[in-house]
Amino acid sequence: MFVLLMYGAMFALPLWVIAVVVKLLSVVVPGRRPDWARDLLRWSAGMAAVAAVIVYTIGLGSVQWDASEAESGAGSSPAVPCRSLPPGTLDQLAGHEPSYFPLGFDCLLDDGRVVAAGGPYSLLNLLTAAFGLAAILSLLALGLQDEYRARAEMKAESVAAQGKRSS
Template identity: 40%
Template sequence: MIIGLGIAAGCALGALTALMGVVAMAFPGRPRPWPAHLLRRSAWLAAASAAAVYSLGLSGVLAAEWAVGDGADSTPAPACRDGFAPATVQGLSHHRASYLPLGFDCVREDGSTYTSDPDYAWMNRTSAVLALSAAALAVGAGCAAELRARAAAR
């Protein structure tokens, strides 16, 4: 768990560094052509932020997975039992951990399932939106560089 939190902290530090690069574009003395640099730095910011959010969720899934079978009343995963009504948890037999997307499928004895902690849903959505934004910004930076090269060739 410490490793997962360390990775999340490292990604968050990378996101803050990238954020400072984006903010630096607002000050005088910025590199030219500044739109291409801004797109590139924003892409790095979005990618680092996506990695930070995903690794935070991943460390949560791994911690819950490691807690299974570690003492009395530890099976199935606490993520499937904690915070749910007793009627929901009744008949719980096992769980299935998922790392992409993050979360747990909690399986009852009759075969029906329910999803665990709703915090994983926002982590999945946020990391997906940030990753797609990073890809779009990187493509935009590439297109801007291509257009600039074509204009210079004329």
């Protein structure tokens, strides 16, 4: 199932890139709306969250693909991610264990040790965390910007009210 989702995410990735490029171009072009910064921040938070979901979905599909490949067919043992282990360690290979959170693929050795297999999983975990953090920070910045704007308006109203009283 995750492999099918991975294909959908891989299809969505170029569409995401196109949307980001078009949005950035719309910010550069003259004639922007007055609230373009707030709109861009809100939009960026959403797109960062979408990117985190896309990257994590691709990682889920990759883990499931490797696990499926390791369990069926000729040449399935050792598991493809475990084949990058050093020759001495590769001789002690007893099995494998996929991990869906965090993304990873562990190789189990005869003596009970667990060795992380090679593959793109650490990069996918890092990208997912970075995009997720970017989404959260963008939402926090949006909230702070709204709070700052509201306080500035209250302060301006207060100053205006005091000016009317003193006249």
